[in-house]
Amino acid sequence: MSDSIIEIKNVNKWFGDFQVLKDINLEVQQKQKIVVCGPSGSGKSTLIRCINRLEEHQEGNIIVDGNELTEDTKDIEKIRAEVGMVFQQFNLFPHLSILDNCTLAPIWVKKMPKKEAEELAMNQLKQVQIVDQANKFPGQLSGGQQQRCAIARALCMQPKIMLFDEPTSALDPEMIKEVLDAMVNLAKQGMTMIVVTHEMGFAKEVADEVIFMDEGMIVEKANTKEFFANPKSDRTKLFLSQIL
């Protein structure tokens, strides 16, 4: 396929003796939204961390936007700049204001003029509705606001792909919705997204495909409707019965 933006072929990864990823194959098309779910310790986070090489895989190929990720990929920073990531623990920079969090990378990585970067950042903050918090520090914001800021920060790099690593798992229930709303919004604008989450409501609303992982393997991969309507493997059925 010519417009597949991420290709993962036969990827294996070990942490010491423990194999976390077993023969993973996955292709993501442009503008496709994929939700990855599964029990904890199944390798979902590791998989998406491999896509921007926060983790290194030992076997197989990962090709992101035409560049293969290997040990001697010179421009790993360039690839990372095109792949935004949102973390479970937000990971905002606590010593910088919300606005500076958003402008730091555009100014220093993309060499954007400060004024332009600030305009862009304010725009993104407006999208996630925390523009009024721009001059506060992360420690002064609620979890939901912090996570929305983290989304805005990633978007300020104008990435082609967005990775979400359990973005709502560290949040209070009432804050989950505001973050999910921001993500749904983003999906509607046509962003390519890979989301690790347990929010099945979000999956049903947004995802084109759902992937179920267990013990480092992709157990089931199907389009959303089919995945929820008639899951094939017993493991998936069990998981769904517990989570829904």
Add this chain to the structure above:
Amino acid sequence: MNKLNFLKPDKENLTTYLYSGAFLFLIAILDVFLGAFFEINITSFLPDFISFILPFILGVVGLHLIRIEFSGINNLDLLNKKINTNNFNAVLTLLIIFIIIKSIPPIMSWFVLDANIAGDTKEACTGSGACWTYIKIWLRRFVYGMYPNELQWRINISFVLLIALAFVGYFATEKLKKFLTLYYVIIYPIIAFILIYYLISGGAFGLVWVETGAWGGLSLTFIVSFFCLIFCFPLGMFLALGRRSVLPTVRYISIGFIEFWRGVPLITVLFMSSVMFPMFLPEDFFMDKLVRVIIAISLFEAAYVAEVIRGGLQALPRGQYDAAKSLGMGYWKMHIFVILPQALKLVIPGIANTFLALVKDTPLIFVVGLLEIVGMLNLAKTNPKWLGFAMEGYVFAAIIFWIICYAMSRYSQNLELKYKTER
């Protein structure tokens, strides 16, 4: 009126207990005070031992009587809570109060009342207290060392200029703010070096050359501390990063360097720098003794600074690295903008600790023949005309060092407050 029970003071007869307790307590204080300041013993009619112990007994009983919980009087409650919670604390409180009262007269008499400052020979010191005349006469030497008297304005001017240049940051416009780090880390040390080299050392622009052997006293303490501080900090930072590098060569060199310098005593390092080091240099290569000493101390302290900073780096959650990387920042950008600002903030107390130790280690440069303030003191106290004033000299040095170190300590606390952010 309710029945009084002196074993259990209560709120109902508050005023009775309060007045009797306060009265006993004040009598106790008065007794010690009169004894210490006027050598009058108002209880001399009692046997010696009882006369000695009486203030304690009166004080403890007095404090016992005023120990009334929830009395409704704010100050009394506060007092009871802080220094009078039980009999043991009452005894400690009394002990401390008595020791302070007892020690004021001798200290005052040594420092001020029986001290001499007039005159300009040893014979002027007739009192039993300190001989500040000695400090007064030698002050120039203590501050400027053997630097010629008529040239000392050069030291003064260069110090004033250095201090003025250090405050440039306060006047920088918004546009120039981003160059401040560059200024302080690179430009300022270079300016400082040039200033000190040409102004204090001389030898150019019609200024007489003064060899570093003649430098000394407090000004030398400042010069050595100043340069060592500004050199050892960046070096320590790079070593800390190097020790955590993924490149084995860089990492092992950093580890080797740090462990080497941490493993040898400073006095040996200084000795080596002056005796051994020149042997390895080519014949015609000359490096000033002071420069060698500054390099040696900087390298030595850099190893300590490195370990302190490494502690800060390790305290940062991994997520900060992940987030910076995921935004496309490379190693240096990540460290300069995200990691180091946070790590350095965490280790301000540790860095201040190391820097204080550095300042207090400077007297060790006497082993290579450089005499900063303590060195000059040792020299002065062996002067045949001024024998017997070691005490005054060391007290003077202690006060000077205390002022310097306390100022640094306060400054570091201010920095901590300034950069404090909620996590």
